[in-house]
Amino acid sequence: MxxxxxxxxxxxxxxxxxxxxxxxxxxxxxxxxxxxxxxxxxxxxxxxxxxxxxxxxxxxxxxxxxxxxxxxxxxxxxxxxxxxxxxxxxxxxxxxxxxxxxxxxxxxxxxxxxxxxxxxxxxxxxxxxxxxxxxxxxxxxxxxxxxxxxxxxxxxxxxxPFIESGTLKKTKLNIEESSGPVRFLISGFPREIYRIEEIVDLFKSLDDKKFLLNVCLYGYGNEVLRSRVCNLIDNTVNVKLHSHLNKPEFDKILESTDVYLRPNSVDSFGLVVAEAIFKGGIVIATNVCERYPGTHLYKTDDYFTLKNEIEYIIKNRSTSNNLLISSPVNxxxxxxxxxxxxxx
Incomplete structure (x- = not known):
């Protein structure tokens, strides 16, 4: 054979x-x-x-x-x-x-x-x-x-592209103390389709600052965009930038994340979406393609809906149930x- x-x-x-x-x-x-x-x-x-x-x-x-x-x-x-x-x-x-x-x-x-x-x-x-x-x-x-x-x-x-290993963990927001900040994560290449600049702007506009947003940039792309993102984050206490992490370093941040955001305007699947859910995180992603079961979905560039959901999560440490949730593909x-x- x-x-x-x-x-x-x-x-x-x-x-x-x-x-x-x-x-x-x-x-x-x-x-x-x-x-x-x-x-x-x-x-x-x-x-x-x-x-x-x-x-x-x-x-x-x-x-x-x-x-x-x-x-x-x-x-x-x-x-x-x-x-x-x-x-x-x-x-x-x-x-x-x-x-x-x-x-x-x-x-x-x-x-x-x-x-x-x-x-x-x-x-x-x-x-x-x-x-x-x-x-x-x-x-x-x-x-x-x-x-x-x-x-x-x-x-x-x-x-x-997601190959399961281990056991699906419980959602972190439901089991952790409510006194600390809600930990968000967005990741991607410095390219427009990842909408990283828009997400940083959204978080900086929030009145409730009880959050930590980790921004992980990897690889190379639009260096002008990278520079704009760096300038946006500069001196912002509750937004942290991480560049060129290796897999163990990224996994460590993902493991501690409450909510992973995937606002891409173009995507094929989003492997990290599945990884985040499997590690016990909540995922909010655009509906540009099928997502791993359990992903909370919103329309591309609908920042009004996304902002409302983020504000609700920060205040209540749970999701609002206003977003559609992706189902298994048959x-x-x-x-x-x-x-x-x-x-x-």
């Missing part, structure tokens, strides 16, 4: 993100199930599960891509790729596929449709052509299913099924 090769990116020093978290969690769960792992993004301080069989493709960027192409060319195993965006597809133009191999892929970023719509006719043709080389495409939302269904004949499977398949389908 052919083995599965998982292509992803393990978290490195001062690096937090959806693909890296998913890669680590997937490796932790499947390292003993004839799955091997390939990382083509060398970096200092890689965190990897003990016992996982990992292949690192190293060298300068061009050399790494040549090695990646040679590694995948006519490979008879089942190859499971994980990338952020459709831009990553271009490398597959140069990879000959074995007739005995099965290719699967997941795009973890929420902007796939927008990226495709902005592309020229030639780029769209290349994307459609390359997508059809994949036997299965893992979709993180019904929006992705609908979009990819219009441009590829690959088998579309609903999956979740058509999800497990990764055991996803991998099994690939090795038939």
């Amino acid at each position: 052919r083995k599965t090769l998982f292509f992803g990116r393990f978290p490195a020093k001062k690096e937090v993100g959806g693909v890296t978290t998913f890669t680590f969690d997937f490796a932790e769960k499947f390292k003993n199930q004839d799955v091997e792992f390939v990382d083509i993004y060398p970096a200092v301080g890689k965190k990897e599960p003990a016992g996982a069989k990992i292949h690192y493709i190293t060298g300068f960027t061009f050399i790494r891509y040549i090695k990646f192409i040679l590694f995948c060319s006519f490979n008879k195993n089942n190859l499971f790729f994980n990338f952020s965006t459709l831009k990553s597809l271009i490398v597959f133009f140069f990879i000959p596929k074995s007739s005995e191999s099965k290719w699967s892929i997941i795009f973890h970023n929420g902007e796939q449709e927008e990226l495709y719509r902005r592309s020229n006719i030639f780029t769209k043709f290349i994307i459609r052509h390359l997508l059809c080389r994949f036997d299965k495409l893992g979709c993180l939302s019904s929006k992705q299913v609908e979009f990819f269904g219009t441009i590829t004949k690959s088998q579309l499977c609903r999956v979740t 058509d999800l398949i497990t990764y055991e099924e996803f991998i099994e389908h690939g090795v038939q």
Whole structure:
């Protein structure tokens, strides 16, 4: 039986993100199930599960891509790729596929449709052509299913990037003392879609200051926006900025958080949403995509509703029950099924 090769990116020093978290969690769960792992993004301080069989493709960027192409060319195993965006597809133009191999892929970023719509006719043709080389495409939302269904004949499977481990904890607001500040958290790249600047502004406008807002910025993006966020937070006692945290450092803050905020205007799932709920936090997120069950939902940029809910939580240490709560998705398949389908 052919083995599965998982292509992803393990978290490195001062690096937090959806693909890296998913890669680590997937490796932790499947390292003993004839799955091997390939990382083509060398970096200092890689965190990897003990016992996982990992292949690192190293060298300068061009050399790494040549090695990646040679590694995948006519490979008879089942190859499971994980990338952020459709831009990553271009490398597959140069990879000959074995007739005995099965290719699967997941795009973890929420902007796939927008990226495709902005592309020229030639780029769209290349994307459609390359997508059809994949036997299965893992979709993180019904929006992705609908979009990819219009441009590829690959088998579309609903999956979740959240791999559960441990036990779901009770909501912290219901079990902790009511004397301390309510602890909020927002995180993301310094990009407009994360709405971090707007959330900081919202909290600074609150009359009741019995809160602590942690703002975690990771990676790089709009450095002008980063500068504006830093200036907003500067000398604000109950708003704290954290930059370039590694996963354990971020998890420590998330573990102590009462309410995680996910105000994104674009999203594919929001892996940290599921992590926050599993750690016992309340999550308030936009309804731009399916959310992990139990997430409190509001419409994108509806800051009036969001502010009312935040004020209610600070005053009463509980939610108002005015927001819709996300329900479980019925058509999800497990990764055991996803991998099994690939090795038939």
